[in-house]
Amino acid sequence: MSHFADVVLPVPLPGLFTYALPPALEPQAQAGCRVSVPFGNKRTAVGLIVRLHDVAPVGVEVKSILDVLDHSPVILPHQLQLWQWISDYYLCTIGEVFKAALPGKGPLSRPPSRGKIVTSAAEEKAPNLIHSTSPLEGELPSLSPAQSAALSQIYKEWKSHSVCLLHGVTSSGKTEMYIHLIAQAIAQGKQVLYLLPEIVLTSQLTDRLRAVFGDRLGVYHSKFSDRQRSEVWLRQLSDHPYDIIVGVRSSVFLPFQRLGFVIVDEEHEVNFKQQDPAPRYNARNVAIMMASRAGARTLLGTATPSFESYYNARMGKYGLVTLTERYGSVQLPEINVIDVRELRRKRLMREPFSPQLLEAMQAALDGGEQVILFQNRRGYAPQVQCHVCGWVPRCPHCDVPLTLHKRSGRMTCHYCGYTTEIPAQCPACETPDLRGHGFGTERIEDDIARLFPAARIARMDLDTTRTRTAYEQIIDDFAAHRTDILVGTQMVTKGLDFEHVSVVGILAADTMLHQPDFRAYERSFQMMSQVAGRAGRRQRQGRVFLQTMDAQLPLIAQVVANDYATAYHDQMLERREFGYPPFTRMIIVYVKHRSASTAEAIAREATIQLRRSFGTRVLGPDEPPVARVSSLYIRRIILKFETTIPLPQVRQVLLDMRSTLLAQRFYSAAHIFFDVDPL
Ligand code: ADP
Ligand code: ZN
Ligand code: ZN
Numbered sequence: 222m223s224h225f226a227d228v229v230l231p232v233p234l235p236g237l238f239t240y241a242l243p244p245a246l247e248p249q250a251q252a253g254c255r256v257s258v259p260f261g262n263k264r265t266a267v268g269l270i271v272r273l274h275d276v277a278p279v280g281v282e283v284k285s286i287l288d289v290l291d292h293s294p295v296i297l298p299h300q301l302q303l304w305q306w307i308s309d310y311y312l313c314t315i316g317e318v319f320k321a322a323l324p325g326k327g328p329l330s331r332p333p334s335r336g337k338i339v340t341s342a343a344e345e346k347a348p349n350l351i352h353s354t355s356p357l358e359g360e361l362p363s364l365s366p367a368q369s370a371a372l373s374q375i376y377k378e379w380k381s382h383s384v385c386l387l388h389g390v391t392s393s394g395k396t397e398m399y400i401h402l403i404a405q406a407i408a409q410g411k412q413v414l415y416l417l418p419e420i421v422l423t424s425q426l427t428d429r430l431r432a433v434f435g436d437r438l439g440v441y442h443s444k445f446s447d448r449q450r451s452e453v454w455l456r457q458l459s460d461h462p463y464d465i466i467v468g469v470r471s472s473v474f475l476p477f478q479r480l481g482f483v484i485v486d487e488e489h490e491v492n493f494k495q496q497d498p499a500p501r502y503n504a505r506n507v508a509i510m511m512a513s514r515a516g517a518r519t520l521l522g523t524a525t526p527s528f529e530s531y532y533n534a535r536m537g538k539y540g541l542v543t544l545t546e547r548y549g550s551v552q553l554p555e556i557n558v559i560d561v562r563e564l565r566r567k568r569l570m571r572e573p574f575s576p577q578l579l580e581a582m583q584a585a586l587d588g589g590e591q592v593i594l595f596q597n598r599r600g601y602a603p604q605v606q607c608h609v610c611g612w613v614p615r616c617p618h619c620d621v622p623l624t625l626h627k628r629s630g631r632m633t634c635h636y637c638g639y640t641t642e643i644p645a646q647c648p649a650c651e652t653p654d655l656r657g658h659g660f661g662t663e664r665i666e667d668d669i670a671r672l673f674p675a676a677r678i679a680r681m682d683l684d685t686t687r688t689r690t691a692y693e694q695i696i697d698d699f700a701a702h703r704t705d706i707l708v709g710t711q712m713v714t715k716g717l718d719f720e721h722v723s724v725v726g727i728l729a730a731d732t733m734l735h736q737p738d739f740r741a742y743e744r745s746f747q748m749m750s751q752v753a754g755r756a757g758r759r760q761r762q763g764r765v766f767l768q769t770m771d772a773q774l775p776l777i778a779q780v781v782a783n784d785y786a787t788a789y790h791d792q793m794l795e796r797r798e799f800g801y802p803p804f805t806r807m808i809i810v811y812v813k814h815r816s817a818s819t820a821e822a823i824a825r826e827a828t829i830q831l832r833r834s835f836g837t838r839v840l841g842p843d844e845p846p847v848a849r850v851s852s853l854y855i856r857r858i859i860l861k862f863e864t865t866i867p868l869p870q871v872r873q874v875l876l877d878m879r880s881t882l883l884a885q886r887f888y889s890a891a892h893i894f895f896d897v898d899p900l
Contacts, residue, residue, distance in 0.1 A: 224275050226250060226286060228258060228268035229304075231320035233313070233499065235876075237271055239278045241285045250286070253294025253301075255329070257287045269319055271301065295329035295458065296322075297476045303511055312808075312872060312895040313499035321500055322474035324450035331455070358435035361404055362397045371544050372398055378540025379518045384509055386488075386534045387522040389544030390553060390783070391754025392718070395522045396426070397548070399484050400433055402520065403465055407437065411481020411517070413465045416508055418490030420444055420469055421686065421712050424693045425700070426486075427467055439463030441472045444689040470495060470504030473511055480515040483508050487716050488521035488530055489747055494900040501896050524754055525747040528789055528796075532803040547758075554725070554756040554763040556781045560772040561729075572668060573660045578726045578766040579672065582706070586676055590723040591699065592706045594665060595752045597732060599682040599710050600624035601664045602657025605632060607647035614644070620849040625657040626684070627664070637851045665728065666708045673706070681709035714752035723763050725756040730769040734776065737846055739801045740900070742776060746788045749780045802898070805861040806868075809899045810875065812842070813853040813892040823888050824856035827878055831858065834874045838862045853892070 227237040240258050242250055250256070252270050260266035265287060277283070304318040323329070364372065371387070375398075378385040389395045403413050415430075417423055420442050430438050441453050456462055457476045466472055470493055485493070485505045493505040505521070512519045521530055521539070534541035547553060559575045569576055573596070582592050604622040606613050614623045616634035623632035625643065633640045646653045657664070666680045679685075679695050686692035698704045700719055707713055733745040749767065757763020769777055779788045797804050810827060814820035824842035831839045841858040848855050862871065879893045 225273070225277065225283070226256070226270045227272050227274070228256060228286075229271055229319045230258070230260060230266050230268040230316050232260075232266070232316045234316065235314050237315075238268070239281075239283060241283045242273065243285050246286060246289050249289045249292065251294055253296050253298070254289055254291040255295060255323075256289050259284045259287065269296070269323075291328075291330040292332055293330045293458075295454070297458075297478065299514065300474070300476060303507070303514065306510060307500055307502055307507060309872065310868070311500050311502050311897050312875060313501070317499040321471065321495070321498075324454055325447035329451055329454050330458070357404060357433060359431075359433035361401060361433065364397065364401065365394065365548060367544060367546055368394050368398055368548070371542050372401060374542045375402070375520065375540070378542060382538070382540040383513050383517075384519040384521065384533075384538070385540035385542060386526055386530050387520055387542050387544070388526050388531070388534075388785075389522065389524060389542075390547060391524040391716075391751065392547045392551065392758040393524070393544040394548040395486070395524075395544070396429060396716075396718075399486070399520070399522065400430065402482060402484070403430075403434070406482040407434075407464045409481065410479065411464075412462065412477050412479050413482045413484070414472060414475075414477065414480060414508065414512075415465060415467045415484045416472065416486065416493070416504060417467065417469055418487050418492040419712065419715050420689070421681070421692050421696065422487075422715055422717065423467060423469070424696055425717060430465065430467065434465055437464040439466050441466055441468035441475060443469065443471060470502075473504050473507045477511075477515065480512065480517045482517055483512040483519045485509075485519065485521045486523075488523045489525050489527040490715075491744075491900045494898075496896075499894060501894075501899075503898060503900070506898070525750050525785065528743050528792060529803045531789055532793070549759070551757060551759065552762040553783055554753050554765045556753055556765045556767055558772050558777055558781060559766055559768040561768050562770050563772075571672075573665065573728050573768075574668070574672070574726075575766065575768055578724075578768065581724045581764055581766060582673065582726070585724040586673065586705055588723070589721070591702065591704075591719065591721045592724045592726070593713050593719075593722055593752070593755050594669070594706065594708045594726045594728060595710075595713055596660060596662050596665050596708070596728045597710055597748075598624075598659065598661040599663070599684055600633065600635075600661035601627040601667075602661055603659040604657070605643070605655050606658050607650060607652055608654065608656050609652040610647060610650040612647050612649040614641075618850070618852045620847055624661065627657070627667075636847060660728070662708050662710055669706060669708065676706050677704045678706045678708065679704040681707060681712050683710070683712075686712070711748065713755070714748055716751075717755060718758060719755065720759045722756055722758070723761065725752055725763065725765045727752055727765065727767045730767050730777065731771055731774065734774070739796065739799075742788070742792055745776060746780060746785075750783065750785075753780070800861055804864070806864050806866075807899060808860045808871070808875070809896040810858040810860065811892070811894050811896065812856045812858075814888075814890065815853060817849075817854040819887065819891065820854040820856045823882055823891050823893070824858060827882060827893070828858050830878045830881070831860065831874065835860060835862065835871075 226240050226242050230238055252272050255267055255269050257265050258268050304315050307318045308315040375385050406413050427440055439453050488505055494503045495501055509519050533539045564570045564575055585592050602625040605625050616639050619634055619636040624635055625632055631640050662680055662682045681695050699707050734741050753765040756765055812820050812824045828842050842856045845855055845857050882888050
């Protein structure tokens with residue numbers, strides 16, 4: 222007879238919370254059911270029962286569960302184990318994982334005994350299409366000899382490695398190979414998780430997969446409503462779960478009953494890592510862990526492997542399969558390096574555009590082809606400045622200048638969202654004419670419209686893709702050639718597949734390289750190679766125009782030659798010398814406080830404490846590049862330690878440090894958190 226329940230609550234406090242179970246609720250209560258419980262001052266919270274028992278807690282007042290919200294468990298036992306692993310590894314509470322894992326509102330379990338069980342609209346419409354014994358509703362593409370060879374090699378690698386890295390150049394047909402692997406897995410009665418880094422990629426991909434797998438495919442991402450996500454969740458718990466789930470990072474939290482195969486597409490993407498709030502997990506790594514626990518195989522696919530994954534493959538931890546040719550013998554794009562500094566000196570640049578790029582764009586448009594332009598800043602201009610006195614409007618809450626958004630007539634902070642009208646005159650010197658500096662995608666779009674009045678232009682960035690229909694529309698229009706030029710941020714660099722793109726322009730290639738981050742080189746290489754890879758995918762070789770202020774950079778030559786190996790080896794030498802991942806493990810400790818001096822004091826004390834255990838492995842404290850966000854001052858301490866040091870030991874020191882500091886009265890309002898394997 223159980224009388225108590227240990228409950229996980231969605232709060233940043235460690236451990237489980239014990240509640241008494243009133244007799245009336247006992248029949249319904251099971252581990253894995255959600256409950257409503259009193260928590261804190263007259264508040265209630267929704268928690269999840271982890272276990273039932275009859276051991277009364279000693280010395281504390283035990284409150285009672287108010288209600289059991291589910292008729293049956295809404296998670297599977299192995300999910301709870303994964304949550305525990307995430308909380309241990311990423312130094313957060315299991316409550317924070319719980320909060321991230323479950324979709325918000327909406328029922329996650331079915332009411333008992335109501336005759337016919339209906340789990341979703343799709344199932345109701347087509348009840349007999351779903352069962353996993355039904356044949357496929359489309360045909361598998363026939364693979365090229367190179368693709369077939371790579372496919373057999375993947376199976377071979379999986380005999381000795383649970384993870385295989387597929388390094389295939391852009392447009393080598395990785396997606397077509399995934400389709401074969403998926404078909405094979407579901408033929409064996411297994412489920413498949415297909416992870417993508419970005420929502421914008423899902424619509425193109427699901428069209429391709431639906432054509433083959435029909436209703437066996439479920440889609441899961443954050444632009445779906447809570448209700449839609451709950452429906453997918455419920456379906457995965459049912460007797461007729463989707464065989465294949467395509468989704469972004471949160472889909473690693475879905476219940477899989479017989480997971481057999483995980484694809485992490487574009488595995489190098491930073492979007493797999495959640496920044497804020499906790500859990501600050503990397504969905505690629507969680508997926509690998511989840512798959513290995515389920516005895517499933519994982520395929521990491523990309524044209525530009527993350528240096529960490531490539532290192533793992535070279536060290537023999539992962540299998541490695543390489544595809545060096547594009548499908549249909551299309552050549553990789555020809556990359557033209559444009560020396561912007563030289564052109565500026567000769568006064569040949571037309572604002573951000575080189576004459577070579579403009580000429581190529583004109584030729585493409587004349588020939589009925591399409592163009593993609595990549596600029597990694599959204600908005601009209603990254604900053605506004607008075608050209609008389611130099612005054613720059615800045616965010617009152619963050620240490621950054623405001624970005625000009627001309628369409629909305631406003632200036633916005635890209636860190637906290639603060640927005641204000643553009644002042645009619647400079648508040649410092651009363652000059653009426655404030656000017657935008659630099660080029661964001663909005664301004665590129667305007668300039669292009671002036672230069673190519675007949676062209677149909679679309680822009681894809683955070684501002685134009687706030688809703689699901691909006692980004693789908695942009696992609697559909699471009700795919701159907703209803704637009705000619707697509708201007709966008711890093712969103713256009715991702716694995717999109719368009720037929721008629723013959724010209725790609727990278728407007729400011731080296732901006733990424735100058736970021737203060739040991740991964741800047743790797744990122745720049747990936748970004749440029751990926752965006753270049755959008756050109757000339759079907760018939761003819763495409764052309765890329767890479768505009769740079771420093772044409773002599775070794776990186777540029779490596780991108781031009783598509784020389785991944787050299788970029789990797791050069792960086793590995795540096796990382797080994799300076800002790801960066803993958804040769805070390807990195808954890809960043811963040812301290813945030815409303816007062817700059819308190820943040821500083823805490824960070825100093827934390828550093829002293831950590832040095833006692835870790836010595837010179839502790840670097841800092843310092844200020845991050847943006848040292849104040851949403852009125853909180855930020856300090857950070859960087860820990861770099863040998864990969865051989867056991868993580869539990871490190872974890873304990875960090876947690877102890879945090880609890881001693883937060884126990885001090887003057888520090889109690891601080892936020893101290895950890896970013897494990899930061900990206
Ligand atoms: P990647 O994911 O490697 O960039 P894709 O899978 O998108 O490449 O393939 C690029 C293009 O080539 C797509 O339009 C795809 O339909 C086509 N393609 C690739 N392999 C095949 C194949 N075996 N049969 C037919 N078309 C293919
Ligand atoms: Zn002024
Ligand atoms: Zn701000």
